[in-house]
Amino acid sequence: MRRFTLIAIPYAWLLALFLVPFLIVFKISLSDLAMAIPPYTPNLDLSTGWAGFKDFLSQLDFENFIWLTQDDLYWKAYLSSAKIAAISTILTIIVGFPIAYGMARAPEEWRATLLMLVILPFWTSFLIRVYSWMGILSQEGYLNQFLMSIGVISEPLIILNTNIAVYIGIVYTYLPFMILPIYAALEKLDESLLEAAEDLGCSRMSAFWLITVPLSKQGVIAGSFLVFIPTLGEFVIPSLLGGSKTLMIGKVLWEEFFSNRDWPVASAVAVVLLLILIIPIILFQRNEQKQREAEG
Amino acid sequence: MxxxxxxxxxxxxxxxxxxxxxxxxxxxxxxxxxxxxxxxxxxxxxxxxxxxxxxxxxxxxxxxxxxxxxxxxxxxxxxxxxxxxxxxxxxxxxxxxxxxxxxxxxxxxxxxxxxxxxxxxxxxxxxGTTGIGVNLAKVQEALGEDAPITSLDLVFNPENMEKLADCGVHFLDAADEIIPAVLAYLGEEPDSHDTDVIAKAEAVLAGVSPYVQKFHSSEYINGLANGDICVAIGWSGDILQARDRAAEAENGVEIAYNAPSEGALMxxxxxxxxxxxxxxxxxxxxxxxxxxxxxxxxxxxxxxxxxxxxxxxxxxxxxxxxxxxxxPDAATLENLYTTSPYPPKTQRIVTRMWTKIKSGI
Amino acid sequence: MALDVFAPWDNPDAKPLIQFKNVTKRFGDFTAIDDLTVDIFESEFFALLGPSGCGKTTMMRMLAGFETPTEGTIRLAGEDIAPIPPNKRAVNMMFQSYALFPHLTIWDNIAFGLKRDRMPKGEIEARVDEMLRLTRMEQFAKRKPHQVSGGQRQRVALARSLAKAPKLLLLDEPLGALDKKLRQETQFELMDIQEKTGTTFVIVTHDQEEAMTVASRVAVMDHGKIVQVSTPDAIYETPNSTYVADFIGDVNLIQGKADPKGDKIYIAWAEGQPEIVGTPMSDFSHGQDVHFAIRPEKVSISADKPEGAANAIKGKVLDIAYLGNISTYHVELPGGQVIKAQTANNRRISRRSFTWEDDVWLSFTDTAGVLLER
CATH class of the missing domain: 3.40.190.10 (Periplasmic binding protein-like II)
Incomplete structure (x- = not known):
């Protein structure tokens, strides 16, 4: 019985906080737009009994999903989000790997402090941190002022409201999610493996490529998922730092919801986004499992 | 947002x-x-x-x-x-x-x-009205002394916009205010719900949107006041606030607001x-x-x-x-128009058009 | 018995493969190796033995190239190896942790060093197969290191370090991670492989039994210095100090004053007790401090005073450690000192002559023990 209770807790959690909300959203995605409170129809009225429920079901349809296929906006937005998420993930690896490497190779007594420094930004609100980038990147911002004062540029660079600003914002925000798993992988790496590689004829550089990189692969993969998955649906960063040409599915979803007030289509967009996300999430799970098996 | x-x-x-x-x-x-x-x-x-x-x-x-x-x-x-x-x-x-x-x-x-x-x-x-706020010095620098700051020609004519792009132009991120303004500029009924008429506005906006730095409904207040941008289609009071903030800051930025002569949304x-x-x-x-x-x-x-x-x-x-x-004086007041809400189907077309104008897709 | 005649260290003309000459290594204030000089010869199985922190690992890491001496020179086949980086040395190392690459199969682990040398593919395959055969790992070639047992991992590590046919193979506590039975089997395997390949082995260990079993010579180290270098039997039978005597095997140490009479020395070690007679290896002056070291198996135990024994001391059985094949008796002498005596259990336990609290006589010949100055 106790065993059952223990298992039931996480499942109840999943059911209450994931499955039930998803079913609600899914149900809305099958509804029709209406000018009412709430702005869709039909609404489930349990007082009408079984007949009412059947009537309710009969009014649901997949019209909104068909609509998504009829306008190229949606698949272009999904694609563009995937592209931005993929590029951001690669950039995050490029920036995060050397940091994680440096941390893992730092003297042991420093590592706790370095880890703390990586996590420290989380103590400040995410919004405030993204806002501060607006102050840094704007045309009259600190970056341009600095570059102009040292004479690198004569005209201010236009960074804010472009995709570059979005990449900067995403890389900045999600960097810890990349650093931490890579650091965990690199820290586990036995120094004697590198010595063994050198002993067997590797230069420092080739030992890095042949030993360090393959052995931190799991960390890089884990970090990539942790960055890619939330970035795909990211809304705040592109809407604050991006320009009108930054097309991401999060913004499309916002517009469906707020500008069109079309909750059913917005829900359909969300359901499709979730389905797209489930693929990398399953891959991520598989990867984790493989790693656990490998570690025996 | x-x-x-x-x-x-x-x-x-x-x-x-x-x-x-x-x-x-x-x-x-x-x-x-x-x-x-x-x-x-x-x-x-x-x-x-x-x-x-x-x-x-x-x-x-x-x-x-x-x-x-x-x-x-x-x-x-x-x-x-x-x-x-x-x-x-x-x-x-x-x-x-x-x-x-x-x-x-x-x-x-x-x-x-x-x-x-x-x-x-x-x-x-x-x-209030929806109109045009300008940074006088910068606009005149771009377009000359006789820049059409009281006309929608300033923001809907690609020739002008091309020259203004470098100093920064913001539009309200509100399709139901910008589209009527374009229709007024084209001499159409601003409150038209006819999708064919609305499509005419799309053509004009597509021509100028590459020169719009951002479609946003509040950033332009600070943008104008700081001198980050030089033109904004915005709400009268907001632009006047920007004017006063700039004056208080004594940063040399001089902002002017005008309800367009072609008619303005009230x-x-x-x-x-x-x-x-x-x-x-x-x-x-x-x-x-x-x-x-x-x-x-x-x-x-x-x-x-x-x-x-x-x-x-x-x-x-x-x-x-x-x-x-x-x-506004009585004459201007006569020139102001009002709009009414789009029906849902039209609203969707307008929003889609707006997304396309903003993002090019 | 080829091993018996193999003694290049006694041949003044033999050229050593490795020469440590006045090598000192300091880490900050800590001196790991203190002015050390030693020669190691080709085809030797040389053991560095000592407690942890004695500097044996540092010596090995200097040979591998991971550390450079602070002072002095290390020569390999006559060449100073200080400027040569680890990846350019004809020296390979088998790590204590084995350091097998977890992401590569056993085959690829063994081939790793060969591939770095850009050896032709066919030769690599032949060499890896040879190594797999040598270590009897043929059927595990495709497995990853975590899919084989600890003993098998140890063999893979050995195969990998031998694959490049190094002039010198360094083994850092190679058997430390194995259980006792497996360790003993593997010791013989190691010797076998060393003999077959003719490679010079330098092994670092803290296990004296292991060093004694495998090595042609053992260097006993303490605080960055080599206390004694010699063949295992010489180290055991004629240690040059109480440190070595105590470190290698079990020993009884009795301290006293020397009284040379003829070629014997009499040791006064306790009030009212007969002096111990021993045969010295070096000269002692009258009244000099002397340590008498005698192995427990060289002490006989009997109920009655043995006739004609050079040394006979009476005591009381304090404790008996029964080890199956042998028993160790802890006998308390009147002065309170405890002496260990070992006898082979060639009779059934029920027939054993002594038990706790029995009075017994301990006896040994006048050549059974060694006399040490320190």
Whole structure:
């Protein structure tokens, strides 16, 4: 019985906080737009009994999903989000790997402090941190002022409201999610493996490529998922730092919801986004499992 | 949309708390009141006032349609008000509790009746025009001394926009205000709901959108004031606030606002009480407090928007009542137009078009 | 018995493969290796033995190239190896942790060093197969290191370090991670492989039994210095100090004053006790401090005083450690000193002559023990 209770807790959690909300959203995605409170129809009225429920079901349809296929906006937005998420993930690896490497190779007594420094930004609100980038990147911002004062540029660079600003914002925000798993992988790496590689004829550089990189692969993969998955649906960063040409599915979803007030289509967009996300999430799970098996 | 996010987060927390009898919750536009008035209300009535802000009608409407917003007083604009009334989002005002109703200005009430017949659900808070704000020096530098700053030609003619792109142009992120302006520019009926007519506006906007740095509904205030941007299609009072901020900062930026000569959109922000307001009685007290001539004058003097309160006019400062950008003369007033909400199907086409204009897709 | 005649260290003409000459290594204030000089010859199985922190690992890491001496020179086949980086040395190392690459199969682990030398593919395959055969790991070639047992991992590590046919193979506590039975089997395997390949092995260990079993010579180290270098039997039978005597095997140490008489030395070690007679290896002066070291198996135990024994001391059985094949008796002498005596259990336990609290006589010949100055 106790065993059952223990298992039931996480499942109840999943059911209450994931499955039930998803079913609600899914149900809305099958509804029709209406000018009412709430702005869709039909609404489930349990007082009408079984007949009412059947009537309710009969009014649901997949019209909104068909609509998504009829306008190229949606698949272009999904694609563009995937592209931005993929590029951001690669950039995050490029920036995060050397940091994680440096941390893992730092003297042991420093590592706790370095880890703390990586996590420290989380103590400040995410919004405030993204806002501060607006102050840094704007045309009259600190970056341009600095570059102009040292004479690198004569005209201010236009960074804010472009995709570059979005990449900067995403890389900045999600960097810890990349650093931490890579650091965990690199820290586990036995120094004697590198010595063994050198002993067997590797230069420092080739030992890095042949030993360090393959052995931190799991960390890089884990970090990539942790960055890619939330970035795909990211809304705040592109809407604050991006320009009108930054097309991401999060913004499309916002517009469906707020500008069109079309909750059913917005829900359909969300359901499709979730389905797209489930693929990398399953891959991520598989990867984790493989790693656990490998570690025996 | 930035402030929206902050308010969204704040209001999630807010909704979690139950409203007690001694509280009234007001949801108004950002930068839209003299905050001394809020203290004054609390002192006069003993009711605790919780004041939240938004910067987009869309956000407000979504909350209204979702229901149970927890707010007692909200401030939608005319077309949004109309749609929300038809969705059953508001309760009829109880005139018995509104002793100051007589202060309201018939000229405005006649026009707001288009959205709220008999003004049964709402009172006018502020009204204004949608027009063009310019950084005089920078625009003249780009286009010469005779830059058409009073004409929509400035922002809808690609030749002008190309030259202005480098100094920064912002448009309101509001399709239902920009499209009527383009239609006015083209000499069409601004309030047209005919999708073929609206498509003409799309062509014009597609031509100038590459030169628009950002479509946003509040960033232009700071942008203009700091000199980050040189032109904005925005709301009269916001641009005037930018003008005053720049003057205060003494940063050499000189901002001017003009309602376009081709005609300008006249809009109304209306205070209304949600049908599920937790404290409707306190909400009426707040509305009555706002309709007090002295209070309304204080608000207008602070935010540089015209109000719908005739009794307040003697108490308005000269740079408010005397500024034709705020209180247009009779001739200009004739030239202003109003719009009505798009039906859902048209709304979807407009939004899609708007996305396409903004993102190129 | 080829091993018996193999003694290049006694041949003044033999050229050492490795020469440590006045090598000192300091880490900050800590001196790991203190002015150390030693020669190691080709085909030797040389053991560095000592407690942890004695400097044996540092010596090995200097040979591998992971550390450089602070002072002095190390020569490999006559060449100073200080400037040669680890990846360019004809020296390979088998790590204590084995350091097998977890992401590579056993085959690829063994081939790793060969591939770095850009050896032709066919030769690599032949060499890896040879190594797999040598270590009897043929059927595990495709497995990853975590899919085989600890003993098999140890063999893979050995195969990998031998694959490049190094002039010198370094083994850092190679059997430390194995259980006792497996360790003993593997010791013989190691010797076998060393003999087959003819490679010079330098092994670092803290296990004296292991060093004694495998090595042609053992260097006993303490605090960065080599205390004694010699063949295992010489180290055991004729330790040059109480440190070595105590470190290698079990020993009874009795301290006293020397009294040389002829070629014997009499040791006065306790009031009212007969002096111990021993045969010295070096000269002692009258009254000099002397340590008498005698292995427990060289002490006989009997109920009655043995006739004609050079040394006979009476005591009381304090404790008996029964180890199966042998028993160790802890006998308390009147002065309170405890002496260990070992006897082979060639009779059934029920027939054992002594038990706790019995009075017994301990006896040993005058050549059974060694006399040490320190």
């Amino acid at each position: 930035n402030k929206t996010l902050v308010t969204l987060t704040a209001s999630v927390a807010l909704c979690a708390m139950a409203a007690s009898a001694e509280e009234v919750r007001v949801y108004n536009w950002s930068d839209y009141i003299d905050e001394d008035l809020l203290t004054k209300f609390e002192e006069e009535t003993g009711i605790k006032l919780i004041y939240d802000v938004f910067d987009s009608n869309d956000v407000l409407e979504t909350k209204m349609l979702a229901g149970n917003s927890g707010y007692d007083v909200v401030v939608p604009s005319g077309t949004f008000l109309q749609r929300q009334i038809s969705a059953g989002a508001f309760q009829k005002l109880d005139e018995a509790q509104l002793s100051n109703k007589g202060n309201m200005w018939g000229v405005i009430e006649d026009r707001t009746a288009k959205y709220d017949p008999d003004n049964a659900y709402s009172i006018n808070y502020m009204w 809009w109304f922000d209306q205070m209304a009480i949600p049908v599920d307001a937790p404290n409707a009685e306190a909400a009426h007290k707040f509305l009555n407090f706002i309709m007090d001539a002295e209070n309304m004058a204080a608000a207008s003097n602070y935010v540089y928007y015209a109000n719908g309160n005739e009794a307040s006019q003697p108490m308005l400062e000269e740079d408010v009542i005397g500024d034709p950008a705020i209180y």
